Amino acid sequence: MRNLFEFIRRYAAVFLFVILEIVCLLLITSSTAYKQWKGGTVIREMAGPVLRQRAKAASYFHLRKENEALLDFQHRLLQQVCNTDLNTSDSSITDSLPEPLQAPLFDYKVANILENTTSLPDNYLILDKGYEDGIRQGLGVLSDQGVVGIVKNVSPHFCTVMSLLHSKFNLSVILKDGIVTGVLYWDGRNHRRAILRNVSSLDQIKVGDTLVTHHSLIFPPDYPVGTVSKIRKEVEDGFYTLEVRLSNHFDRMTQVWIVQNNYYDELQTLTDSTRHE
C-alpha cells in the first residue's frame, strides 16, 4: 500500500497531465455534451456580462466606419424603396392577399457581437441574444455588408454563430442578374476571400461581378455575399472554381441582424414531405 502511494506521488504530474488533457479533449470533441452540461451554460452566462462590457468599449473605435457603412446601407434601402414604389404603385394586390401572407416573410433582430474570431480555421461569433429573445438554432445572421453565418448554439441570453469563415459552412449563391449558381465555402486562408465551386459555365462571368444569396429558407434572396476576384481556368469534374472577395469585413463588425424566416417550419415540412414521396 505504501508503495502505491509512493508511486502515485512520484508520478503525480504525469497523472494530472493525462487526466486534464482527457478532460480538455472531451470538452472539445463532444460539443453536445458541453451544451447539455449545466456548468457550460453557467460559465457562458457569467462570461457574457464581461464580454458585453468589452464589446461596448471596443465599439467606440469603429464608430466612423460604422457610420459610413450605415449611410451606404441607408442609400441602398432608399433606392429599394424607390424601386418598389415604381413597380407596385398599386397596393390593392397586397391588400387582397389572405392575412397571414401579408406578414413579411423575414423578421430581423439586431444583436451585438460579444466575441468574433477571424484567425482560426473554424471561426465563430458570440451574440447577445438568446432563446429568451426568440433565437433558435439554424437562423441566418447578416451584417449590413453581407452574409455572416448561421446560429449554432443558444443559451437563455446568448448564442454562438458558425461564421461564414468556417470549414463546414456552405452557401448556395447566384450571380446577380444572372443564372449562374455555385456553392461558396471558405478554404481557411484569408478572411477576405472565399472559394466558389460547382460553377457550370464561365460564359457570363467576369471579374468584379456581384454574387448574392440564392433562394434559401435561411437567408433572404438577393443579399450580397461578395464579388468575383479571380477565375480559375482548370476544370474539376466538369465544374469551374472561382475566387470570391467577400463583401463583409469580418474583422470590423460590431452589430449584426439575426434573420428569421416566419414560414420556415411550414416550408421545411412541405419540402421534406415532397422529398420523401
Added chain:
Amino acid sequence: MNKNFAWKYVWQFLLLLAAQVLLLNRICLWGYLTPMLYVMFILTLPFQTPRWLVVLLGFAIGFGVDCFSGIMGVHAAATTLIAFMRPVVINLIPYNATLEDHQLPTLWDMHFGWFAGYTLLSTFIHQFLIFFLDSFSLANFFHLIWISLINSIFTTLLIMIVQGLFYNSSKRY
C-alpha cells in the same frame, strides 16, 4: 516560498488573464495574428515549482481564457501541454552557467538567447496545438506550421517587451 511571493503570482495570474481576454483576444493582425501573452504566466514560474502544480496552473489559466471564447478546452489543452513539457524544454535549451536558487526563468535573470529560445519553443508548441485542435485536421499542414511560427514569434516579442518593461532582476529582492 513565502507569502508575498505567492501573492505576486496570484496577481500576475489575474492581470494576465484580464489582459488576454479583454485586450489581446481582440487583436487580429492580418486576420490571424493573436498574441497569447497569458502563456508568460506558466513560463516565468520559479524553477523549483512542483511539476504537478505547474500543470494544474496551466490548466487553470487556459480554462480561464476558454471561458471567454467559444470553444471550450482548446486553450486549456494547449496550456496544460506546455506546462507539462516545461522541464523538458528547460533542459533542452543549453544554459552555460550554474543556476542560483533565487533565479527565475525571466528575461533579466537568464541570458537573452536562452530566454528567447525557451519562449519561442514553448509558444510554438502552444500555438500549433491551438490551431490544430481548432481544425482537428492536418490538411493544411504547412499553413498550420507557418501561422504557428509567425504567431509564436509575435507572442515571444510581446512577452519580451512586457518583461523588459515590468520586470526586474530578482537579485534585487
